[in-house]
Amino acid sequence: MKRRSFVKGGAVSVFGAGLPLRGALAQSRYARYAGQTVTFGIPAHPHYDAMLKILPEFTRETGIKVDVDKLAMGRMKEKHLLEMAKPQGDYDLVSYVVMWKGEYVAKNLIHPLERFLKNPALADPAYDLNDIVPIYLENLGMVGGPKGYLAGPGAQLYGLPYGAETSVLAYRRDIFAKHNLQPPGNYDDFARLLRLLKDKEGIGALASRGQAGHQCVHAWLLHLNPLGGSVFDDRWKVRFNDEAGIKALKFLQEVVATGPAGIPAYGQGESNTAFLQGQAAMYLDSTSLAGLVNDPAKSRIAGKVSWALHPMGTRRASQSGGLGLAIPRNAKNADAGFLLMQWLTSKAQDKACTRAGGTPVRNSTMVDAELVRQYPEFITFREALKYSNPDWRPIIPVWDKINVQALGVGISEALTGKKTAEAALNDLVAPVTQIMREANYKV
Amino acid sequence: MRTPSWVPALYLGPAVLIMAAACLYPVLSAFQLGFFDWSMGTPWSDARWVGLDSFVSAFSNPRVWSSLWTTLLFAAVCVSAEMVLGIALALALEKPVRGTAFFRTLFILPMMIAPIAVGLAWRYLFDAQFGLVNAVLGLFGMAARGWLSDPALAFAAIVVADIWQWTPFVFIMMVAALANVDAAVIEASRIDGARWWQMTFLVKLPMVMHVIAITLMMRLIDAFRVLEVIYVLTFGGPGDSTEILALHIYKTAFVGQQLGAAAAISVLLLVVVAALSWGALRLSNPLKSEK
Numbered sequence: 001m002k003r004r005s006f007v008k009g010g011a012v013s014v015f016g017a018g019l020p021l022r023g024a025l026a027q028s029r030y031a032r033y034a035g036q037t038v039t040f041g042i043p044a045h046p047h048y049d050a051m052l053k054i055l056p057e058f059t060r061e062t063g064i065k066v067d068v069d070k071l072a073m074g075r076m077k078e079k080h081l082l083e084m085a086k087p088q089g090d091y092d093l094v095s096y097v098v099m100w101k102g103e104y105v106a107k108n109l110i111h112p113l114e115r116f117l118k119n120p121a122l123a124d125p126a127y128d129l130n131d132i133v134p135i136y137l138e139n140l141g142m143v144g145g146p147k148g149y150l151a152g153p154g155a156q157l158y159g160l161p162y163g164a165e166t167s168v169l170a171y172r173r174d175i176f177a178k179h180n181l182q183p184p185g186n187y188d189d190f191a192r193l194l195r196l197l198k199d200k201e202g203i204g205a206l207a208s209r210g211q212a213g214h215q216c217v218h219a220w221l222l223h224l225n226p227l228g229g230s231v232f233d234d235r236w237k238v239r240f241n242d243e244a245g246i247k248a249l250k251f252l253q254e255v256v257a258t259g260p261a262g263i264p265a266y267g268q269g270e271s272n273t274a275f276l277q278g279q280a281a282m283y284l285d286s287t288s289l290a291g292l293v294n295d296p297a298k299s300r301i302a303g304k305v306s307w308a309l310h311p312m313g314t315r316r317a318s319q320s321g322g323l324g325l326a327i328p329r330n331a332k333n334a335d336a337g338f339l340l341m342q343w344l345t346s347k348a349q350d351k352a353c354t355r356a357g358g359t360p361v362r363n364s365t366m367v368d369a370e371l372v373r374q375y376p377e378f379i380t381f382r383e384a385l386k387y388s389n390p391d392w393r394p395i396i397p398v399w400d401k402i403n404v405q406a407l408g409v410g411i412s413e414a415l416t417g418k419k420t421a422e423a424a425l426n427d428l429v430a431p432v433t434q435i436m437r438e439a440n441y442k443v
Numbered sequence: 444m445r446t447p448s449w450v451p452a453l454y455l456g457p458a459v460l461i462m463a464a465a466c467l468y469p470v471l472s473a474f475q476l477g478f479f480d481w482s483m484g485t486p487w488s489d490a491r492w493v494g495l496d497s498f499v500s501a502f503s504n505p506r507v508w509s510s511l512w513t514t515l516l517f518a519a520v521c522v523s524a525e526m527v528l529g530i531a532l533a534l535a536l537e538k539p540v541r542g543t544a545f546f547r548t549l550f551i552l553p554m555m556i557a558p559i560a561v562g563l564a565w566r567y568l569f570d571a572q573f574g575l576v577n578a579v580l581g582l583f584g585m586a587a588r589g590w591l592s593d594p595a596l597a598f599a600a601i602v603v604a605d606i607w608q609w610t611p612f613v614f615i616m617m618v619a620a621l622a623n624v625d626a627a628v629i630e631a632s633r634i635d636g637a638r639w640w641q642m643t644f645l646v647k648l649p650m651v652m653h654v655i656a657i658t659l660m661m662r663l664i665d666a667f668r669v670l671e672v673i674y675v676l677t678f679g680g681p682g683d684s685t686e687i688l689a690l691h692i693y694k695t696a697f698v699g700q701q702l703g704a705a706a707a708i709s710v711l712l713l714v715v716v717a718a719l720s721w722g723a724l725r726l727s728n729p730l731k732s733e734k
Contacts, residue, residue, distance in 0.1 A: 212680020
């Protein structure tokens with residue numbers, strides 16, 4: 001069975017359990033929980049800002065109150081871990097970054113969703129899990145399987161995507177037209193354009209993340225995948241210092257050299273700002289930017305941006321990642337938390353959140369005629385999702401440590417010129433291997 | 444009637460015991476944690492005894508030593524500059540002249556701002572594209588610099604942010620100390636013909652040396668513990684050029700999920716800070732004059 005069909009198949013069987021109980025039972029599923037308060041841990045993130053605009057409707061519709069605890073993305077995990085480790089924590093629903101899912105499951109902190117989805121008193125028969133973009137569902141929701149973080153035998157659904165993303169190229173239509181340029185279809189064209197745009201336009205060619213830690217690793221991985229590389233081979237042996245890894249890092253060094261000043265200090269926010277404020281001609285990163293581009297309060301380039309697929313290297317591969325929703329095992333109001341999760345990711349609310357500037361997680365939202373008129377880039381996004389790679393980065397439980405404490409230092413050193421691309425990656429082999437051994441991988 | 448010797452002990456005892464417990468418990472807990480491998484988010488029963496492994500690793504880990512060196516350099520540069528600037532400002536505003544109250548208030552504002560906000564403010568000020576620092580440099584025809592993307596400049600940036608925030612602390616301590624210098628001594632030195640620098644360096648500052656020592660010690664301790672501003676400003680980068688020990692401990696605990704290893708490095712930090720504080724107090728023991 002193919003991985004994607006496994007995701008779909010599992011989802012259908014789990015949700016199908018609720019189908020015979022349509023009608024009165026389903027309609028009254030909120031009544032039991034009216035008056036309860038769901039404590040919801042969310043990050044400061046554009047998608048969740050959009051979500052906050054539709055959230056009051058949930059309370060009006062269900063009688064369930066929601067207490068939102070909004071935290072900076074960087075501080076969210078430590079707070080959530082502290083809460084979820086208690087016998088009874090404060091949270092009934094938490095948002096998590098995709099990279100944390102394996103760790104949360106390994107530490108037995110979040111519920112598998114099956115018990116909620118199979119409960120006819122809770123599950124909405126009209127929910128249609130199959131409509132959720134399968135790659136998002138696999139990447140953000142599934143834990144287990146042969147690799148531990150993908151679908152396959154043994155995998156279970158632990159979360160639902162909410163604030164999920166893939167990578168696309170955004171470019172300044174006006175600048176490209178002025179110089180009679182086409183968006184890059186492959187990495188050779190991409191590399192040529194970096195220098196050309198810098199020389200001709202005098203602004204940065206490509207906005208990119210680059211700050212030490214997770215941010216610069218994310219930027220490097222964006223190029224590593226299409227260039228044919230990966231962090232580990234199939235037996236968890238390091239392979240990031242091979243030809244593809246070095247090529248990807250050299251490409252990123254060129255992005256820094258031709259990009260807006262200060263990329264080695266850029267987080268996602270700064271990279272977005274550089275593009276939105278007209279300091280870069282291209283942007284290659286998360287689809288979450290789309291909601292901001294045409295907002296005149298946040299963007300100086302409204303109406304000047306077109307979208308294209310992530311350029312092709314030796315293969316076409318766009319990223320997969322972003323945020324999901326899960327229910328802590330120690331939640332006081334877990335059922336009410338599930339009802340909120342289900343409501344937020346329903347067809348109607350996915351559209352409502354997208355209208356408010358959020359990123360859709362459902363296929364039906366991305367083909368909705370009204371929304372496609374508002375966001376024509378959805379046509380490109382749907383195409384990009386065909387190439388989205390759920391194995392884009394190895395989200396094993398120790399990935400955060402490898403990401404921030406090893407790769408995040410060495411790649412940053414390469415971006416500031418302290419080390420060559422080759423030296424930086426070769427020097428990282430020993431510490432990453434050591435972390436893998438400490439985590440009991442036989443490498 | 445003479446008070447029995449046990450009465451002061453009776454009155455002070457409970458407070459001293461509570462203070463001792465409040466101070467010692469976290470230290471002993473950290474020390475105990477250093478002997479275990481315990482990941483955040485798991486029950487304590489899952490913690491694994493590792494003996495001295497974490498302490499040995501702390502000593503053998505080059506990242507610990509490089510971040511300790513960065514911390515020492517950071518503390519030395521920041522605290523020196525803050526002491527000199529704070530004392531100079533206090534001497535300048537010692538005498539009440541027109542606008543003194545306004546300037547005193549203005550100078551202490553930075554230390555009232557939350558460190559996270561300070562980090563964010565300086566992050567924008569140092570932004571290579573939109574930052575005020577580069578804009579000002581541009582007015583003088585100087586090229587824009589990547590303040591937070593160049594290892595040397597990033598270190599300078601965190602130093603500037605710390606000096607900006609904490610010089611006011613030294614200033615306010617010194618203003619209070621100088622206000623308590625006996626006016627008769629100053630007057631006597633003036634009558635004896637002391638010049639400004641003699642009055643400052645040979646009379647006033649020696650008379651407030653105990654406050655200087657305490658201030659120096661407090662700033663040293665704080666400089667070793669600073670975390671939020673650097674977390675926001677650089678997150679230790681580029682590379683690990685601004686990764687001070689407190690940030691390394693944070694990453695070990697909350698990113699690496701090695702609470703035991705983080706606790707072991709914290710004990711190392713405690714020893715270094717205690718040694719430096721002891722040295723600062725030895726410079727001028729404020730309790731000596733009380734004997």
